[in-house]
Amino acid sequence: MSIKGKAYIAGIYEHPTRKAPDKTVAQLHAEVARGALEDAGLTKDDVDGYFCAGDAPGLGGFSMAEYMGLKLRHIDTTETGGSAYVVHVSHAAQAIAAGKCSVALVTLAGRPRSERAGGLLSITFGPAPDAPFELPFAPVTANRYAVSAMRHMYQYGTTSEQLAWVKVAASHHAQYNPNAVLQDVVTVEDVVNSPMISDPLHRLDCCVVSDGGGAVIVVSPEVMKGLKKPRVKIMGAGEFPKHLNGGKMDLTVSGAAWSGPTAFTEAGVKPSDIKYASIYDSFTITVVITVEDLGFCKKGEGGKFVADGNLISGIGKLPFNTDGGGLCNNHPADRGGMTKIIEAVRQLRGEAHPKVQVKNCDLALAHGTGGSLGTRHGSATLIMERE
Amino acid sequence: MATPAQDRKIAAPAVTPDTQAFWEAAKQGTLLLKKCPKCKELHYYPRPHCPFCFHDQTEWVEAQGTGVIYTFSVTRRAEIPYAFAYVTLDEGVTMMTNIVDCDLDAIRIGQKVKVVFKPTIDGPPVPMFAPL
Numbered sequence: 001m002s003i004k005g006k007a008y009i010a011g012i013y014e015h016p017t018r019k020a021p022d023k024t025v026a027q028l029h030a031e032v033a034r035g036a037l038e039d040a041g042l043t044k045d046d047v048d049g050y051f052c053a054g055d056a057p058g059l060g061g062f063s064m065a066e067y068m069g070l071k072l073r074h075i076d077t078t079e080t081g082g083s084a085y086v087v088h089v090s091h092a093a094q095a096i097a098a099g100k101c102s103v104a105l106v107t108l109a110g111r112p113r114s115e116r117a118g119g120l121l122s123i124t125f126g127p128a129p130d131a132p133f134e135l136p137f138a139p140v141t142a143n144r145y146a147v148s149a150m151r152h153m154y155q156y157g158t159t160s161e162q163l164a165w166v167k168v169a170a171s172h173h174a175q176y177n178p179n180a181v182l183q184d185v186v187t188v189e190d191v192v193n194s195p196m197i198s199d200p201l202h203r204l205d206c207c208v209v210s211d212g213g214g215a216v217i218v219v220s221p222e223v224m225k226g227l228k229k230p231r232v233k234i235m236g237a238g239e240f241p242k243h244l245n246g247g248k249m250d251l252t253v254s255g256a257a258w259s260g261p262t263a264f265t266e267a268g269v270k271p272s273d274i275k276y277a278s279i280y281d282s283f284t285i286t287v288v289i290t291v292e293d294l295g296f297c298k299k300g301e302g303g304k305f306v307a308d309g310n311l312i313s314g315i316g317k318l319p320f321n322t323d324g325g326g327l328c329n330n331h332p333a334d335r336g337g338m339t340k341i342i343e344a345v346r347q348l349r350g351e352a353h354p355k356v357q358v359k360n361c362d363l364a365l366a367h368g369t370g371g372s373l374g375t376r377h378g379s380a381t382l383i384m385e386r387e
Numbered sequence: 388m389a390t391p392a393q394d395r396k397i398a399a400p401a402v403t404p405d406t407q408a409f410w411e412a413a414k415q416g417t418l419l420l421k422k423c424p425k426c427k428e429l430h431y432y433p434r435p436h437c438p439f440c441f442h443d444q445t446e447w448v449e450a451q452g453t454g455v456i457y458t459f460s461v462t463r464r465a466e467i468p469y470a471f472a473y474v475t476l477d478e479g480v481t482m483m484t485n486i487v488d489c490d491l492d493a494i495r496i497g498q499k500v501k502v503v504f505k506p507t508i509d510g511p512p513v514p515m516f517a518p519l
Contacts, residue, residue, distance in 0.1 A: 132400035133432035136513040137485045138462070143471040146460035154458070154496045198462040198471070246430030246438040247480035251458060251473070374458075374473075375483075 002236075002266055007093035007104075008224040009232040009384065011040025011217030012342045014323075016179050018330060020211040021114045025057045025333075026067050028109030028213045033068060036215035041227050042103060047217075049074035049101030051092055053084035055110045055213075055333040064107070074101035080241065080378025081370025082280065082335035084108075085216070087380045089341060090237030092218035102220040109213030110333020116209065130244075134375070141282070141334075142206060144372035146198040148251045149285035153200060155252055155300065158288065160200055162303030164191035166284035167204050167327050169311035174324025176353040181208040182328040191284075205284040207326035207336065214338040216345070230349040231387040235269065235363075238262025243376040252300075254286075254369060255379025256293035263381035264295070269363060271295040274383075276347040276358045277318055278340035278366040281325040286369055287311075291318070294367065294381065313356040322347065322356035337368035341382065348386040362386045390491040393467050399510020405435050408447055410511035418450040418502050418514050420480060431480040452502035453477050454516070461491045470494055474516050488517040 013035030020028060029052070037043060050072050056064045061077045064070075076091050078084060085108055092104035152158045168188055174180040186204060194203040224231060238259035243249075264270060271294060279294075281287050288302035296318055297305040310316035323329045323343040326336040344364040346352045363385050371377030402410050412419045422429050423437035423445050436443050459472035470486040472494075486494050488503060499519040504512035 127401065129434070130432055132402070132406065134483050136397045136400055136507060137471060137483050137515075138395070138465070138469060139471060139483070140462065142464070143460045143462045146462075147458045147471065147473060150460055150496065151458035195464070197464045198460045200460075244481075246428070247432075247482055248430075249481065 001097060003090065003093035003097055004235055004266055005233055006097035007218050007220060007234045009089065009216055009234070009345050010219040010224055010227050010229055011036040011042065012345045013039055014214045014330065014339055014342050015109070015212040015332065017212045018179065018181050018210040019113050020111055025055070025109055025111060026064065029056060029064055029107045030068050032109055032213045032215035033105055033107050036105070036217050040217040040229065042217060044068065044070065046103045047105045048072055049092060049095055049104035051076045051088035051104060051106040053077065053108070054079045055108055055335060080239070080380065082282065083337045083368025083370035083378045083380040084335070085337040085341060086366055086368035086382050087239050087378070089216060089218055089234065089382055090239065090380065093234045093237070096218065096220045102223050104218040105215065106218065107213065107215045108333055108335055108338040110335065111211040112334050113209050113211045139375065141372065142201055143198040144374040145283045145285055146201045148289065148373040149200050152252045152285065152289065156303065158303035160192050161188050162307045163205055163284040163288060164188040165307045165309070166281065166287045166311065167191045169309060169316070170281065170321055170325045170327040172312050173322045173356050174328035176355045177324045177329055180324040180329040181210055182324070201283055201285070207282050207331045208328065209334070210330050210332055212330060212332035214332065214342050216338070216341055232345050232348045233385045233387045235383040235385050236263045236266030237380070237382045238266070239378065239380045241376070241378045251374055252289065254289050254293050254373055255377060256290045256367060256369070256381065259379040259381040260294040263383050267383040269383065273363055274365045275361045276322070276344065276364040277320050278344040278364070279320050280336050280340060280367055280369040281321055281327045282336060282369065284327070286373060287320070289373060290367055290369065313358055319358050322352050335370070337370065337380065340366040340368060344384060348384055388492060390461070390468055392470065392487045392489055392491050394505065395467050395469055397505065397507040397513060399507040400513060402511065406433055409433055413504055413511045413514065416504055418452050419447045420450050420478060421445040422448045429478055429480050431482045451477055454500060456486065456494065456496050456498045456500060457481050458496055459486055459494055461494065474500055485515045486518070487515045
């Protein structure tokens with residue numbers, strides 16, 4: 001069974017806040033849910049399927065269903081870190097295709113900016129079997145991506161200047177987003193001269209820390225018929241958890257090398273057909289490795305591909321993250337998958353900022369990378385079409 | 388310019404029954420790996436089940452303790468800068484570690500290294516690597 005054409009994205013909402021010291025995480029979840037329902041032209045009582053991940057407080061789905069007063073017949077709390085929401089849209093389409101629900105709500109929210117005093121993010125999950133063999137060596141989010149960048153540079157000759165182009169492109173888009181955390185256009189020199197965080201990643205190679213959230217509504221074709229928004233159809237999806245494979249791994253490759261082909265095959269399209277791509281940008285290296293693995297260029301040529309403004313809307317071959325992405329706009333709850341879907345839907349609806357709207361944008365991709373390129377991560381690819 | 392590696396305070400790793408032998412050997416300065424008697428593959432971190440063929444009787448083997456740096460990153464935004472790294476052992480498995488006892492600015496991918504065990508707070512020592 002395929003999900004192609006079996007479901008539509010009817011509603012989207014990105015919380016405008018980037019700092020929410022006076023709100024709870026549950027409250028933010030409810031606010032984004034209201035926003036997405038209003039955007040779709042639906043109400044809370046229409047929702048019969050709910051999707052959330054590890055950012056949802058308490059017992060996740062159950063706690064939030066109670067808080068929001070949802071009456072559900074389907075629930076899915078798949079956790080793949082920041083890519084979870086891309087996975088959720090795919091799973092929602094599957095559930096809709098199987099008749100398990102007809103209006104699926106997906107929410108994300110968090111307050112890392114208000115709750116974290118500063119310093120590098122060091123996520124520690126329960127008693128993981130890998131923990132005794134990793135935590136003594138002080139892995140933090142930045143160095144777990146930096147080791148992939150370092151190896152990519154060694155193997156393929158990728159340079160800091162090429163990585164910097166990813167940030168430069170994101171900043172060109174963010175200047176038109178009044179909600180973006182960083183709205184100033186930066187240059188390659190600005191990026192490579194910013195303080196070194198963990199070699200070879202500079203401060204400006206890293207995404208922002210922001211409070212906030214977002215939500216999407218996925219509906220059946222029958223429900224979509226009664227709604228007024230432009231029709232954004234799910235075409236295909238892929239997901240792939242990549243890990244250290246017992247100590248036999250290649251850290252220059254991401255799970256996108258598998259999730260991408262799966263999604264393209266299901267959608268029946270190829271990378272060159274994509275008009276706009278939302279690509280998870282936790283760090284600049286994440287984008288370089290992902291564009292290779294999704295097949296937008298050959299393996300090892302990602303640095304060359306992203307250089308010289310090739311990701312800038314209206315200038316380059318592959319307009320990406322036209323909201324400013326995680327690098328400049330928003331990375332709510334340290335999880336960027338949700339905002340990737342939202343901007344792709346804006347592009348397909350023609351609702352992106354006029355300065356960054358891609359002309360005739362009828363086919364878009366959203367890709368998430370949750371976890372760390374340098375250890376284990378969940379990759380998820382979603383392809384959508386404007387009908 | 389040089390950035391000499393300094394010792395950090397390291398929290399003790401959680402020792403579980405299935406990895407106790409690893410940490411006992413570490414106290415003696417020996418690095419152990421797990422090998423599957425069925426498919427003959429080595430793996431890291433050590434598990435009772437082989438992650439390749441799922442045989443459930445993996446066996447401990449002694450590593451030589453030498454290898455090359457697969458990749459690394461000197462984390463500079465930290466109280467004490469340190470080199471987070473992966474080392475590929477001569478036996479063929481790659482493990483997360485730190486590169487120590489050297490100038491952090493001189494570390495290179497492909498460099499030959501040897502295991503050195505560093506103390507933790509009230510726990511067994513952990514395997515780090517120093518350039519040869």
